[in-house]
Amino acid sequence: MYKIISTSPTFGKYSKKPLELLSRNHCEVTFLSNQTPFFKTDFIEALKEADGLILGFENITDEILSNAPKLKIIAKHGTGVDNIDIVAAQKRGIVVANAQGANRHAVADFVFGTMLSISRKICESSNLVKRGDWQSIIGNDIYGKTLGVIGTGKIGKEVIRRAKGFNMDILAFDLYPDRTLEQLNLVKYVSFDELIGTADIITIHADLSNKSASMIGKSEFDRMKKEALLINTARGGIVDEDALYEALYSKKIKGAALDVFQTEPLGNHKLLELDNFFATPHIAGYSEEALVEVGFITARNIINVLSGLDAEYEVSPCEGGLN
Structure with a gap:
């Protein structure tokens, strides 16, 4: 029987079928919650006998991996792997895998829900009515606007497909452009500076790496349109949050919506004081349908590697991580 540790708060929560799949393949899963007082001690102790790790949000460093002599796979229950030292894992013969694309529809839907909500001031209007205040708040259309998409991977592509339904003029930036999108007349690839200065709405779908850290800072906000909206679900x-605060406070840009933050949970952040700031608790990829699919891919990644096969979605160091 293989010993698997899960630190993900949602693995197996919305469907037991991924757990059943692991059980049928001789894997016994132990759940550890980082909300318990002795989590760090329990986690290190459990790693000593673990064959596989289903990872949530904990940072996995080389030091932590030194306590895992039997570990063969770290399966991220999600997409982002910036909390894993991938180089250190590979040096120890540990496969790092994720669930690429499983939540792409959930995130793309969320981006458009957010875009519509902040453009048409839906949340503000609902709150007024609930307080007994019946008045019209005038927002803006997104139909026909210029959308800037930073990152045209699986999620970025789904955002682009939805944007075509809104007759948006779509600009894109990616270090590795997918020219097929241009050939199909779906997007126009432009420089990063042109996208920043031209788009009415900017949505980010890039991995966090040395190249993308603080990609959006003071100089970028200075070049954006005054009516620009920024959305980050990546x-x-x-995004430099201090620079974002200054840009919103001084009305350099019209508004911003973040689902992800430098430190989570967010706590008492000064951004929350601003009326033109929209915040959600890292839930863009969390639809029930997406979580079930992520669970199955996570389970199959583990089963494949422990059976001597390739993971469905193995991650390489160039795709991000703590290295």
Whole structure:
């Protein structure tokens, strides 16, 4: 029987079928919650006998991996792997895998829900009515606007497909452009500076890496349109939150919506004081349908590796991580 540790708060929560799949393949899962007082001690102790790890949000460093002599796979229950030292894992012969694309529809839907909500001031209007205040708040259309998409991977592509239904003019930036999108007349790839200065709405779908850390800072906000909206459902470190606060406070840009932050949970952040700031608790990829699919991919990644096969979605160091 293989010993598997899960620190993910949602693995197996919305469907037991991924757990059943692991059980049928001789894997016994132990759940550890980082909300318990002795989590760190329990986690290190459990790693000593673990064959596989289903990872939530904990940072996995080389020091932590030194306590895991039997570990063969770290399966991220999700997409982002910036909390894993991938190089250190691979040096120890540990496969790092994630569930690429499993939540792409959930995130793309969320981006458009957010876009519509902040553009049409839906939340503000609902709150007024609930307080007994019946008045019209005038927002803006997103139909026909210029959308800037930073990152055209699986999620970025789904955002682009939805944007075409709104007759949006779509600009894109990616270090590795998918020219097929241009050939299909779905997007126009432009420089990062052109996208920042031209788009009415900017949505981020890039991994967090040395190249993308603080990609959106003071100079970028200075070049954005005054009516621009910024949406980040990717990773918190991509946006300089102090620079964002200044841009919103001084009305350099019209508004911003973040689902991800440099430190989570957010706590008492000064951004929350601003009327033109919209915040959600890292839930863009968390639809029930997406979580079930992520669970199955996570389980199959573990089963494959422990059976001597390739993971469905193995991650390489160039795709991000703590290295």
